[in-house]
Amino acid sequence: MAYEGVPGLVATKDAHGETTLVVDPARLLEACLHLRDEEGFNFLSDISPADYLGWGEKGVAGYIGTAGGRDLNAPGSQGFATRPEPKPKRFSVSYHLLAVADRPRRVRVQVWLDDGEPVPSVVSVWPTADWHEREAWDMMGIPVEGHPNLRRILMEDDWEGHPLRKDYPIGGEPVRFSGEE
Amino acid sequence: MAVVERRAPIYAGSRIPQPVPTVLKPDPAEVPLDDLMTINFGPNHPSTHGVLRLVVDLNGEKVVGINAIIGYLHTGFEKNMEAKTWWKAITYPERIDYLSFQANELVFVLAIEKLLEIEVPRKATWMRMCLAELNRIHSHLVWLGTGGLELGAISMFWYAFRERDLVLDLFEMVTGVRMHTRYFQAGGLAEDIPRGFYDGARAFCERMPKAVDEYEAILSRNTIWLERTQGIGLLSTEDAIALGQSGPMLRASGVNWDLRRNEPYLFYDQVDFDVPVYGGGDVYDRYRVHMDEMRESVRIVEQCLERLEGMTGEPWIADDRKVVLPPREELHTSMESLIHHFKIVTEGYRVPEGEVYVTIESPRGESGCYLVSDGGPKPWRVKFRAPSFAALEATATCMRDAAVADMIAIAASLDPVMGDVDR
Numbered sequence: 001m002a003y004e005g006v007p008g009l010v011a012t013k014d015a016h017g018e019t020t021l022v023v024d025p026a027r028l029l030e031a032c033l034h035l036r037d038e039e040g041f042n043f044l045s046d047i048s049p050a051d052y053l054g055w056g057e058k059g060v061a062g063y064i065g066t067a068g069g070r071d072l073n074a075p076g077s078q079g080f081a082t083r084p085e086p087k088p089k090r091f092s093v094s095y096h097l098l099a100v101a102d103r104p105r106r107v108r109v110q111v112w113l114d115d116g117e118p119v120p121s122v123v124s125v126w127p128t129a130d131w132h133e134r135e136a137w138d139m140m141g142i143p144v145e146g147h148p149n150l151r152r153i154l155m156e157d158d159w160e161g162h163p164l165r166k167d168y169p170i171g172g173e174p175v176r177f178s179g180e181e
Numbered sequence: 182m183a184v185v186e187r188r189a190p191i192y193a194g195s196r197i198p199q200p201v202p203t204v205l206k207p208d209p210a211e212v213p214l215d216d217l218m219t220i221n222f223g224p225n226h227p228s229t230h231g232v233l234r235l236v237v238d239l240n241g242e243k244v245v246g247i248n249a250i251i252g253y254l255h256t257g258f259e260k261n262m263e264a265k266t267w268w269k270a271i272t273y274p275e276r277i278d279y280l281s282f283q284a285n286e287l288v289f290v291l292a293i294e295k296l297l298e299i300e301v302p303r304k305a306t307w308m309r310m311c312l313a314e315l316n317r318i319h320s321h322l323v324w325l326g327t328g329g330l331e332l333g334a335i336s337m338f339w340y341a342f343r344e345r346d347l348v349l350d351l352f353e354m355v356t357g358v359r360m361h362t363r364y365f366q367a368g369g370l371a372e373d374i375p376r377g378f379y380d381g382a383r384a385f386c387e388r389m390p391k392a393v394d395e396y397e398a399i400l401s402r403n404t405i406w407l408e409r410t411q412g413i414g415l416l417s418t419e420d421a422i423a424l425g426q427s428g429p430m431l432r433a434s435g436v437n438w439d440l441r442r443n444e445p446y447l448f449y450d451q452v453d454f455d456v457p458v459y460g461g462g463d464v465y466d467r468y469r470v471h472m473d474e475m476r477e478s479v480r481i482v483e484q485c486l487e488r489l490e491g492m493t494g495e496p497w498i499a500d501d502r503k504v505v506l507p508p509r510e511e512l513h514t515s516m517e518s519l520i521h522h523f524k525i526v527t528e529g530y531r532v533p534e535g536e537v538y539v540t541i542e543s544p545r546g547e548s549g550c551y552l553v554s555d556g557g558p559k560p561w562r563v564k565f566r567a568p569s570f571a572a573l574e575a576t577a578t579c580m581r582d583a584a585v586a587d588m589i590a591i592a593a594s595l596d597p598v599m600g601d602v603d604r
Contacts, residue, residue, distance in 0.1 A: 016535060045549055046564070046566035048551040096538050096566070100185070106540075127197050127424055128424050131574050148200040149201040154252035156252075170257075
């Protein structure tokens, strides 16, 4: 196994030709420094947070079906026999790394977080993380600890809520000057 | 040739501001803060290529502090895509980066196909490459036209848009629309390649290199252009990598890196093309990279056309009835086809559970798509890595100590498309 030495490594997954390293969030900074300095991942391509609230349940986007398979008495249910694999916590944050070198490699570093659980900032490792982490805070409400300038980036400064969370409805923004004020 | 070659550094050390890499604060030791004037550019300034806002601290003509503020074009594409079925969501990525629509469409479709593990017919892959390269020419032409316009080269705009119109004519011939074509489907192409496209594209390929010669005749030895672009907006090799720069930005800073060659996707490993690299790290070298890339794209399009011309009659989309709509004529005779058609149109196809991250070399650099599927007919999560978003992170580094007028040239050279930045 190639990434055994990564500090705080919890699990390694290989799927679709991509390697995912699940890392303990408390040791994320150490792991990132190791990957940059020892493994040559000098380029942070993207930080992608995802919200798994309601994963595999009815009523959320992509609802699949009952746990036992097709339910003939409920015409809305679908014929899939299994629910998707449960996730350890509500949020995942994936760091997509790339080694800009003669032999390019990619790896995904992933941490799992509950609502409100902070993740350490990696701006000191890759300066490009600055805006990506601000976006993760703005859109998903991931508190980034140690970020030098953690403010909203796409929404207004006084915006309430984090639009890409699953409990934030589409069209949920308040309408100003609607005549009812 | 090594990816990062040892050569004379563009400047010594790092110029990335501390502690915030994207915000340059005036240094009280160098300039008395009372002498500064804070000016707000944008968000509706005509020279910022869309709704970019720059808050600039000026010491006379010199930029000593800068903060780029974005978000004015945020439209919630990623959120909306979660509520659409996979095949309806294909229309969204095109509108994110409205100049390289086919590149964005391509990266999303490639990501779906990676989850589906579906095999795409070779004709579709060659055609995707052909259109992606035409799209690169289109995007670079808009960059050249508007970039020239910022520095007063108004005629450049008309010449660039003259050829851009020819590219759009080709898109219209193939897909029926000039922009936001929605021509790529999971599994292949939406329609067969129309008659007349090869001739039209060949005529364009013949004309385009001469047109690039014309542009260079206007600009490359123009004293004003050289004075305004050479040595302006410097970005060193190390800073470019640290700031996540990609595409022409990276190649103008001396990094010999192109995903089409270094991590080949589609059939880029089967075509012959060169990757232009310059080591100046300034606006002028970004201009040279863009010009050379247009020539190389023409070469790739020609090679695609050669292959495609021998594939008449071959399928343009995979024959997988769970994902791909059945041929129209079968609907009148086959119950099975009718059911498949109905299911795909109403409910959409299902994509197996999993997460993938796919990257391609878009005209602006590394364009990525992170997808999470729960096995249902709608995406659970879609996230795009926008190359323009990363490019704008370099504003504070590139514009340090620049004159106000040069700031405009530098902003143009970063090639930001605000739709791509804000999504």
